[in-house]
Amino acid sequence: MNNYTITFEPGNRKIIVPEGSSIKEALTSAGLDFDFPCGGRGTCGKCRIKVLEKNLDPTEKELKYLEEKELLEGIRLACQIEIHDNITLQLNTEKENTHNILKTSTERSYSVEPLIQKVYTAVKAPTLEDQSSDFKRLKESIMLKYPNCKAVKIKIDALQDLPYKIRESEQSVTVIIDKNEIIGVEQGNTTNKMLGIAFDIGTTTIVAYLMDLYTGKELAVSSSLNPQVKFGADVISRTSYANQNEDGIKTMQDALLKIMNKLIDNTVEISGLSRKDIYAITVVGNTCMHHLFLGLTPRYIAAAPYVPVISETIELDAFKLNFNINKAGKVFVLPNIAGFVGADTVAVVLATEMDKSKDIKLAIDIGTNGEMVLGSSKKLVSCSTAAGPAFEGAQISSGMRGASGAIDHIRFGEALTYTVIDNEKPKGICGSGLLDIIACFVEFGIINKRGKILSPDKFTNPAAKAYENHIISYDGANAFLVVPESETSHGRPIMITQDDVTSLQLAKGSIAAGIKILIDKCGVNIDDINEVLLAGAFGNYMDPHSACMIGLIPKELESKIRMVGNAAGTGAKLALVSRSEYEHSNTIASSVKYVELAAEQSFNKAFAKGLQF
Amino acid sequence: MNNYTITFEPGNRKIIVPEGSSIKEALTSAGLDFDFPCGGRGTCGKCRIKVLEKNLDPTEKELKYLEEKELLEGIRLACQIEIHDNITLQLNTEKENTHNILKTSTERSYSVEPLIQKVYTAVKAPTLEDQSSDFKRLKESIMLKYPNCKAVKIKIDALQDLPYKIRESEQSVTVIIDKNEIIGVEQGNTTNKMLGIAFDIGTTTIVAYLMDLYTGKELAVSSSLNPQVKFGADVISRTSYANQNEDGIKTMQDALLKIMNKLIDNTVEISGLSRKDIYAITVVGNTCMHHLFLGLTPRYIAAAPYVPVISETIELDAFKLNFNINKAGKVFVLPNIAGFVGADTVAVVLATEMDKSKDIKLAIDIGTNGEMVLGSSKKLVSCSTAAGPAFEGAQISSGMRGASGAIDHIRFGEALTYTVIDNEKPKGICGSGLLDIIACFVEFGIINKRGKILSPDKFTNPAAKAYENHIISYDGANAFLVVPESETSHGRPIMITQDDVTSLQLAKGSIAAGIKILIDKCGVNIDDINEVLLAGAFGNYMDPHSACMIGLIPKELESKIRMVGNAAGTGAKLALVSRSEYEHSNTIASSVKYVELAAEQSFNKAFAKGLQF
Structure with missing residues (x-):
């Protein structure tokens, strides 16, 4: 099966998808917020987009909803297009859209101050009157131009390059800075070449976003199945694999890193850029994925009292994980809240700014586990429910x-x-x-x-x-x-089958119970909740009415449901392009209170009630 | 040829020397301040030591100076003993000596606060009521015990070990801390196992000092020829080798690191300790050695305007240089003052505290180059003279x-x-x-x-x-x-030969001229100089009277000359056992003014005058 590139305009965002994919799938993978009012069934005719290069034969449904004139202009219904070739699409055909990628799932402002910064500066040539060292003259020239720059240290690799680079380029160099440390030196002015990758590592799917750290814009997206699936479908079975095999953690970490490098390759290939210009990587994922990515044992997450190894950001050199990017590259991993509420949930809070909102919001990210956060700037409580894989289609006949x-x-x-x-x-x-x-x-x-x-x-x-x-x-x-x-x-x-109904019943029962407990713990009433934010792939596909009808989400909240796309991925991207957002993730991780449902006496009662239809 | 171990008591200091070495050589290699009033010629009978284990036949000179009773007690003349077996010697036979190693070349006080610290702490076990991450609980327990501890970060390798270590040892672990970062975690209480190595890399000789970071004491010394000698006898010819061979820097760096690892092996072998307990390495050397050690090009040191790549401390992971020590180990490299006044001179100033002294002192370290520092706490000026290798016996018939x-x-x-x-x-x-x-x-x-x-x-x-x-x-x-x-x-x-006299004449002329210029630049009179400190092997062997007689050192200063042993090595050791001393080295490097003799108009005149006998 071939892969094809879909380019979304404006914004020149690219994503690679397998032949036969739908535009809807591609939009979801890309985390793009595009509205399919009828759920993509071709029954409303509203998902108009413009095909810029190709004229494909319209489907019957398109002929029904689109005028002759529109068809001639290339206007099509997004839900009807299947991918059998590279294609360029204009998403917004009505009004000009600046298309800030970070607005895809949640409209919010942020300042571009990437984790890695580049500074172009001319270094004074040394003379017999000023015999200052290369590094000292470099620092002085940076300080002169950017008095607030905090670069006081330099990495040995950068230092080894420094004397050559400043002399090769008539003393003008671009300096790559990580907080207070110079990690690289490049000849001439390369400030506009500064890329980063944001990773969202799901139990089942990994998504990589290639970002331009100079403009803050997204350049390409690529996703893949998590190769650890072969060691177990869920985090519990992967933990068992880690516990039972001597090199289990290493094996799963290596498998993950190999695919992550492949995704990096994909994104730079479709955007025609160079891996060597990637300096920073951010990573989010549930706590187990976070641990396996870092080579940390998930053993103590899986057994009571379910504690993670770390619940703060951690940074390391990209070469330590064999990432094939710039040799100076750094990896920034977002923090976990608890053993079953991970960096992906922190990223959801970061993206949605729930922690800064006066309104009370409930965010739900349903996968194998259902992670939830409820609250406002006053207080946020979170929990995780072992929903099981029913919502992912597993263990259903x-x-x-x-x-x-x-x-x-x-x-x-x-x-x-x-x-x-x-x-x-x-x-x-x-x-x-x-x-x-x-x-x-x-x-x-x-x-x-x-x-x-x-x-x-x-x-x-x-x-x-x-x-x-x-x-x-x-x-x-x-x-x-x-x-x-x-x-x-x-x-x-x-x-x-009856078993299928029971599986779903258990899943929805535990999520419904989780919501009930969070409402109690937060000390709010159900009517106080201003918004329900559904994050993640399943959350964006499911019909809110159905979710309320079966009691997954309380009926009272149906009108307040909003899809926020892959908010975890958005959080990873935000952290990459904004150091203050990255640093704020620590505040989120330490301030969101975690409720261990297993320790809640009222859980069993709520769960029993939640099982009912 | 066999190697034997000499153990010096009190202090249990060990040094390995080749068979046939003299005690005098061993003392010098060890940087020990032991007085040979007649220069070791056996003509004064004053260098009494006690042989603790062996009774060797006394030499004629010993029979002349030692009494029967003394000989029976094992008292001998240090200058007369040749090494043909392992031997233990008591250095001070007259009064009790606490023998603080750092007092060997310069009597000074310092506080033991090593570059790497260890903290033993009991980590609270997690419960369903306190599901804090392992790292968070660890930090809390450290803060509770040591409120001033600044450890806020943790290295990934330490984090990977953490969950196992705290559970293997009933939650009691020893944490290894580098400033604000936890770099290692060990099971149980290992606080008394904390070693460091101080290296003095000379153009010709490398010395390694194994230090106990817990007590601040020196445990063993080992030295070796600098293997780079085969690429050139002096820094200029080594720079040429680096410039003319594609992998010249790497080749020389690798040769150096291989020997440095060998010296580490020697020191742990003679002290019966483990390489794995070494966590920190400090390094001093002239600027060229400093650069080659770090893989930095010496090219721009050797040509006008003679600038080094860096003149500040730099730290890196020991594994990056393939040091075979604890995997968490760090390397701390002291700063340079200028292209020809390096970290070794900074270490001399650090050891002698010239920069804190009201008295005006002149420190001279003669090797291939003669580096000099003159001044007091008010002002320090330094220079380097291309003395040539005459004092090292090279280019003399x-x-x-x-x-x-x-x-x-x-x-x-x-x-x-x-x-x-x-x-x-x-x-x-x-x-x-x-x-x-x-x-x-x-x-x-x-x-x-x-x-x-x-x-x-x-x-x-x-x-x-x-x-x-x-x-x-x-x-x-x-x-x-x-x-x-x-x-x-x-x-x-x-x-x-006449050429030999000329070679020495040029060497002494340039040093004499350097001293003259420094005196001028410092704005002092020769009589204002309170002390002349001779550092390094040659400085400790040479006869002060001869030095003054030929005009190497002004005659007026003869009575003020004091040998300070390997002060550069002492500085490296001080920096290792005391972070404030290490950090102070940056102040020294940036405050000592460097005088480029090549740019001094008065130099030629002073040199011409210095040539005269």
Whole structure:
């Protein structure tokens, strides 16, 4: 399968995706905030974009919603385009958009003062009257030009280059500075060549953002499956692997670093830039990913009392992790809050500025674990719920990840309708589809309060009548046939079993209980919550109405739900382009209170209640 | 040839020397301040020491000076003992001596606050009520015990060890701290195991001092020839090698580091300690050695305007230089003053506290270059003179280093008498012998004011009569036969040629001129100088009277001359055991004014005058 490059304009942002991907997938991977009002089903005609280079044949749905004139101009519906070639797209066809990348998930201002700085300066030539050392003359010239510059130290590698560089370039050099230390010296003026990479390491997916540290703009995005998946699907099984294999941590760290270097390669390739101009890397991830990235044991996260090794930022030389970037490059790792609330959650708070807001906000990032933060500038409390992998399609009989062939949305109208990613024949259901169908079950009374799939004779809602023939018997219990075998790509039926409902019930029950406990711990009422921020891939795909219908999120909050894209990635990018944001992450990590649900007496009661539909 | 260990008591200081070495050589290598009033010729009987283990047969000279009772007690003359086995010696037989090693060359007080510190602490176990990270709990426990401890950061290697170490040892660990960073964590209490190495890298010789950072005491010394000698005898020829060979700097740096590791091995072997307990290394050397040690080009030191790359302290990880010590180990390099006044001179000032003294002092360190510092707490000026290698025996027809078989002292009495190092048959003359004989030439009128060796018919001093038959003809000029071929070990005559006199004349002339210029620049009179401190091996061997007789040092200062041993090495040791001393070295480097003799108009006149005898 080929990979193709999608370039988004304005902003010249590039992302590499496999052939057959949808624009919607690409936008989500890129963390771009683009609105699909109907969820990408081609039923609203609102996701207009402009194809700049190619004219592809319009789909039936496009012919329905777009005028002849629009089609001639290259206007298309984003949800309808499949990628089979490199393509350039104009995202905003209505008004000029400065397209500040960091506004993609959350509109916020920040100042560009990157973790690594470059200073161009002319160094005085030495004379018999001024025999000051090269380093002293360099420092004096920097201070003269930038009185606030704090560079007082120099790394040995930079010092070794210094005498040559200043003499090769008639004493004019660009100095690379990390806080108070000169880490590199380059000939001439290279201040406009200063790149950084922000990494968001998820349990399943790794995303790399190539940033221009000079302008603060994003240049390219690349993502990949986390190669540690082969050592275990979730953090608990990876911890077991680390505990049970002598070099387990090293093995998983190496696998991760290899892919991270590959992602760096991808981003510089698509942007036509050089790895050697990358000086800084920021990293966020859940606490286990954070630990495995740094070669720290996750052993004591996984067992009570679940403590991380470190909960502060830590910096190290990029060469120590074999990163193939500028030899002076540095890695900046954001801090963790607790064993199960990691640097990714800190990054979400950083991106959304929840800690600076007077309004009370609830941020939810659902993956294998559901991490939540609730509060305002006064107080923030967080927790993590072992949601299990149901929302990622794992341990669901017909479940799959949100990839080609996955049913991602389902509606019960007069008949059952669904949409499939990439418009293929369906082969399974992903998290958002699962959420939708369970919501339909609840709405139509196909399951009862306890989550039991009812036999048709127990249906009380007349509307459910139309779905009687979907109820089948499977493994000694009722099941719901979603797609018969004749209509699937693999010739097996797609269905929801009683076990599937139970899996989702446990997942939503623990998240609902987590929200309940946080509300109590925060000392607020549900009505006090001004906004619910859904972060992460699943959060951005799922239907808020469905989430409220099944009780994942309290119904009262439905109108307050806002998708914030990959806020963790946004936080990593912010930290990269702004040292004060990076440093502020420590304040967040130490001030967000962590609630250990396992230690809460009220959790079991809340969980039991949360299980109900 | 075997190596043997000499242990000096009290203090349990050890040094390894080759078989046949003299105690005098060993004391000098060890930087020990032991007095040989007659210069080690066995003519005063004052260098009494006690041999603790062995009873060796006394020499004739010992029988002459020592009483029967003394000999039975093991009392011997240090100058008479040759090493053919491991031996333990009590240095001070008269009064109890606490033998603080740092008092060997200069009596001064300092506080033990080593560059690397160790803190033993019990870390609270985590609970569900306190889920703080391992690092946070560690910091809290340190702060509780040592409120002034500034450790706020931690190195990734230490962090990787931390979770295991605190749990393996019931939460009690020893933390290794470099200023504000934790660089290592060890199980249990290891605070008494904390070693450091101070290196003095000379152009010809490298000395390593193993120090106990816990007590501040010296534990062992080992020295070696600088392996870079094969790339050039002096700093100028080594710079040429660096310039002319692509990997010249790397080649010389590697050769140096290999020997330095070997010296570390020696010191831990003789002291029965472990390399893994060495955490800090300090390094001093002239600017060229400093640069080659750090892999910095010496190119711009050697050509006008002679600037060094750096004139401040610099720190780096020991593993970056492949030092085989504790993996957390750090290297601290002292600063240079100028291209030809290096970290070794800074260390001399540090050791002698010239910069804190109300008295005006002149420190002279003579090697291939003669580095000098003059002044007091008010003002210090320094210069370097290209003395050439005459004082090291190089480029002298019968010259050699101060090793076995070298004539080290010569007297013209009724007849010519001389002493040979190790009492062997002579094979050459070393610097101190050369100084002596030229002084005799001056005293007896065998050379004239311009340095010409006179024919016997021009002798005006009747005492010179006895030496008439020493004057021979060589290469078209007069020469002085010191030892006829029949009495030398190699069967060739040892003589002083006119060229030899000229070489020494140039060397002493430039040093004398340097002293003159410094006195002018400092704005003092010669009588204002309270003390002349002679540092380094040659300075400690040479006869002050001879030095003044030939005009190397002004006659007015003869009574003020004091040998300070290897003051550069002492400075390196002080910096290792005391961070404030280390940091103070930057103040010294930046405040000592450097005088570039090449730029001084008065230099030529002073030099011309200095050439005269």
